[in-house]
Amino acid sequence: MGKKVEFGLPIIGPEEKQAVLDVLSQPVLVHGPKAVEFEQKFGAYTGAPNVTSVSSCTAGLHLIYFHLGLTKGDEVIVPAQTHNATAHAVELCGAKPVFVDAEIQTGNIDISLVERAITPRTKAISLVHYLGMPVDVPQLMAIGAKHGIPVIEDCALAMGTYLNGKHAGTLGDFGAFSFYPVKHMTTAEGGMVTATKQSDIDAIKRKKAFGVDRTVNERSIPGVYDVTMLGFNYRMSEIHAALGVVQLTRLNGFLEARKKNYAALARGLSQIPEVTLLQTERPGAQCSWYCLSAVLSPKLSAKRADIIDSLKGAGIGTSVYYPHPVPYLKYYKEKYGFKGTEFPNAARLSYDSIAFPVGPHLNESDMATIVEGLKSALTKVK
Numbered sequence: 139m140g141k142k143v144e145f146g147l148p149i150i151g152p153e154e155k156q157a158v159l160d161v162l163s164q165p166v167l168v169h170g171p172k173a174v175e176f177e178q179k180f181g182a183y184t185g186a187p188n189v190t191s192v193s194s195c196t197a198g199l200h201l202i203y204f205h206l207g208l209t210k211g212d213e214v215i216v217p218a219q220t221h222n223a224t225a226h227a228v229e230l231c232g233a234k235p236v237f238v239d240a241e242i243q244t245g246n247i248d249i250s251l252v253e254r255a256i257t258p259r260t261k262a263i264s265l266v267h268y269l270g271m272p273v274d275v276p277q278l279m280a281i282g283a284k285h286g287i288p289v290i291e292d293c294a295l296a297m298g299t300y301l302n303g304k305h306a307g308t309l310g311d312f313g314a315f316s317f318y319p320v321k322h323m324t325t326a327e328g329g330m331v332t333a334t335k336q337s338d339i340d341a342i343k344r345k346k347a348f349g350v351d352r353t354v355n356e357r358s359i360p361g362v363y364d365v366t367m368l369g370f371n372y373r374m375s376e377i378h379a380a381l382g383v384v385q386l387t388r389l390n391g392f393l394e395a396r397k398k399n400y401a402a403l404a405r406g407l408s409q410i411p412e413v414t415l416l417q418t419e420r421p422g423a424q425c426s427w428y429c430l431s432a433v434l435s436p437k438l439s440a441k442r443a444d445i446i447d448s449l450k451g452a453g454i455g456t457s458v459y460y461p462h463p464v465p466y467l468k469y470y471k472e473k474y475g476f477k478g479t480e481f482p483n484a485a486r487l488s489y490d491s492i493a494f495p496v497g498p499h500l501n502e503s504d505m506a507t508i509v510e511g512l513k514s515a516l517t518k519v520k
């Protein structure tokens with residue numbers, strides 16, 4: 139058997155290793171210049187005017203809702219087809235996610251269904267740029283403005299995602315990014331929060347650090363501060379930030395490789411009539427090519443496990459985005475009594491698709507391996 143085609147692999151080189159060693163060779167491990175440098179460079183890359191680093195995307199989303207004062211009785215519009223963190227952040231504040239189905243072409247939230255899900259208790263609209271394909275955020279912003287509620291972008295898969303030349307995370311009122319190992323770039327664990335208003339980011343900075351009234355660097359007498367509000371410890375360490383600074387310099391190369399791999403794989407799979415690819419092109423949209431999601435024809439959906447198994451036997455790693463629509467995960471299904479028929483598009487994407495890798499750890503010959511592997515898997519299950 140040839141080289142294994144891994145689904146996801148972080149790319150850590152000598153520069154990242156040196157950057158971590160440099161941090162460990164001096165005493166400042168938190169509250170230092172690396173987090174500030176990473177924030178500045180991230181802001182310059184994305185064009186986001188106000189940013190703050192956090193310990194993960196989930197922490198970032200939780201902070202945003204905590205900052206908005208979300209509480210029991212409140213509701214937030216949440217896409218049914220996303221990572222559970224998009225909904226968990228709402229639940230963690232005691233509020234209720236109101237799920238909206240996906241559009242089948244892209245997996246993004248079906249904007250035509252949003253307005254009817256809004257009630258007097260709705261406090262925010264959230265979205266995820268599904269697998270890096272930009273949501274039409276301006277349309278959601280118009281709905282938000284009409285109801286006087288903010289729009290929150292889950293940008294965990296959206297480094298390199300643009301709409302009309304604007305980077306994801308700068309389109310809504312708030313954004314949260316992830317630097318988990320298999321995302322577009324990594325800090326091991328880590329995230330970034332963006333906000334249109336500086337006052338929001340200033341408050342979120344306090345809340346990510348216990349709710350203290352002044353940072354370590356703002357204290358005239360060391361150790362003396364007051365606490366003016368509730369807060370977490372959701373900071374990013376200097377070690378993580380140092381990784382982020384290096385990874386950011388390599389991001390354009392990573393994105394180029396993804397785009398090339400995606401195009402090669404899409405070309406190869408277009409010869410296979412049993413699969414439909416998600417739409418990754420629309421006017422003004424630039425996708426970040428997180429992975430390639432292939433939706434199986436309905437008559438093959440019962441064979442998905444066998445197909446994945448056969449690919450695995452050929453050394454081809456795959457994944458499923460996402461294993462269930464969030465409302466059908468046990469926690470949500472039992473809590474809110476969903477029957478399993480409410481979100482047909484999200485269900486089709488979760489249960490009938492296979493996600494293939496296009497990351498920068500792979501090349502065009504790996505894409506050819508995937509195409510051959512899928513062809514042979516389909517002959518075996520027929």
Ligand SMILES: *Cc1c(COP(=O)(O)O)cnc(C)c1O
Nearest residue numbers: 194195196221223294316317318
């Ligand atoms: C990975 C992911 C998250 C969680 O990110 P963490 O940094 O691991 O907290 C949230 N939302 C989406 C859409 C994701 O894919």
